[in-house]
Amino acid sequence: MTDPVPEKPRRRPRYSGKNPRHFHEKYKEHQPDRYATDVEKVLASGKTPAGMHRPIMVSEIMEILAPKPGEFAVDATLGYGGHSREILQRITPGGRLIGLDVDPLELPKTEARLRALGFGPDVFTAQRVNYAGLPALIAREAPEGADIILADLGLSSMQIDNPSRGFTFKVEGPLDLRMNPERGQPASALLATINAAKLEQLLTENADEPNAALLTRAILDAQARTPITTTTALATVIRTALASLPRIEPNDTIRRVFQALRIAVNDEFSALDTFLRHLPQCLRPGGRIAILTFHSGEDRRVKHAFKTGLQEGLYSEIARDVLRPGAEELRANPRSASAKLRWAVGRKVES
Numbered sequence: 078m079t080d081p082v083p084e085k086p087r088r089r090p091r092y093s094g095k096n097p098r099h100f101h102e103k104y105k106e107h108q109p110d111r112y113a114t115d116v117e118k119v120l121a122s123g124k125t126p127a128g129m130h131r132p133i134m135v136s137e138i139m140e141i142l143a144p145k146p147g148e149f150a151v152d153a154t155l156g157y158g159g160h161s162r163e164i165l166q167r168i169t170p171g172g173r174l175i176g177l178d179v180d181p182l183e184l185p186k187t188e189a190r191l192r193a194l195g196f197g198p199d200v201f202t203a204q205r206v207n208y209a210g211l212p213a214l215i216a217r218e219a220p221e222g223a224d225i226i227l228a229d230l231g232l233s234s235m236q237i238d239n240p241s242r243g244f245t246f247k248v249e250g251p252l253d254l255r256m257n258p259e260r261g262q263p264a265s266a267l268l269a270t271i272n273a274a275k276l277e278q279l280l281t282e283n284a285d286e287p288n289a290a291l292l293t294r295a296i297l298d299a300q301a302r303t304p305i306t307t308t309t310a311l312a313t314v315i316r317t318a319l320a321s322l323p324r325i326e327p328n329d330t331i332r333r334v335f336q337a338l339r340i341a342v343n344d345e346f347s348a349l350d351t352f353l354r355h356l357p358q359c360l361r362p363g364g365r366i367a368i369l370t371f372h373s374g375e376d377r378r379v380k381h382a383f384k385t386g387l388q389e390g391l392y393s394e395i396a397r398d399v400l401r402p403g404a405e406e407l408r409a410n411p412r413s414a415s416a417k418l419r420w421a422v423g424r425k426v427e428s
């Protein structure tokens with residue numbers, strides 16, 4: 078019998094030029110523990126290293142949530158685990174945090190990362206659960222309610238930066254836009270079946286797009302000629318449609334169209350509405366909630382839910398004004414620019 082031929086070690090992708098340009102070539106950025114200095118350099122330049130996410134408004138959120146040892150916390154949008162890590166450091170010893178996320182690709186990586194930081198299963202668990210299912214989770218895990226609930230809505234940088242997920246129009250990728258690629262349909266499939274009235278409504282309601290009618294016509298005409306299956310193909314259709322309009326920044330419009338499609342394929346507003354409706358019952362008396370939003374459709378919903386919750390006596394206190402990132406954070410992390418933070422404090426609901 079001959080010995081099996083040892084497999085050749087896989088070479089990392091080569092790149093031309095001094096710096097890696099593509100997501101998969103940024104192997105140092107993908108290994109922050111091994112290449113800490115390189116990652117620091119990327120961070121210092123105001124960029125987010127590939128495969129990483131910088132938590133937003135951390136000090137403001139920690140002040141609002143005021144985590145204490147022994148408390149039970151839910152991070153409804155675990156992402157990279159940046160906020161969870163900060164909460165975990167403050168609720169131990171004795172506390173417990175459950176992190177939820179719908180993303181089957183990033184969730185195990187974040188779980189492993191937090192485990193490696195020393196947070197064992199007794200203090201931290203990651204669950205692939207949609208935050209719309211929070212009431213069932215609370216009933217199962219802590220019927221008395223949570224001391225802390227955090228939601229940092231939208232996408233993580235790992236999702237945005239990975240072209241194969243289809244969230245960025247700057248690099249070619251499949252027009253997917255799903256946070257959970259194992260459920261629902263990609264945005265390309267939505268475009269293949271949607272009618273004009275529905276597409277126009279979606280662009281208006283999900284992204285306040287002022288040129289929704291024009292873009293609807295352009296997208297559906299192009300779709301009828303050749304199915305739009307990539308991020309860059311959709312961006313080109315939008316750019317071409319805008320060519321005759323003065324004073325329009327095409328990238329802003331492209332961002333809004335992508336946002337509208339993303340909200341649709343992930344059913345984001347109905348998940349958020351369900352989450353907001355059940356939030357008060359998921360809190361202990363005096364429990365704290367913080368929610369970070371990134372566009373007006375989300376912020377309007379959070380503001381309205383907190384205001385009505387206060388009027389109905391479900392919350393004892395809510396944020397009077399929205400909080401925004403400070404100048405220093407805006408400089409260091411341009412992705413924080415659209416963030417808005419609101420908070421509420423729970424009051425026991427009599428059953």
Ligand SMILES: C[S@@+](CC[C@H](N)C(=O)[O-])C[C@H]1O[C@@H](n2cnc3c(N)ncnc32)[C@H](O)[C@@H]1O
Nearest residue numbers: 132154156157158159160178179207208229232
């Ligand atoms: C902005 S990131 C959170 C980043 C995180 N705070 C951190 O510090 O790393 C938002 C995360 O929420 C997840 N997400 C979005 N909608 C969700 C939902 N309905 N239920 C659970 N997770 C969701 C996304 O997959 C993404 O990972």
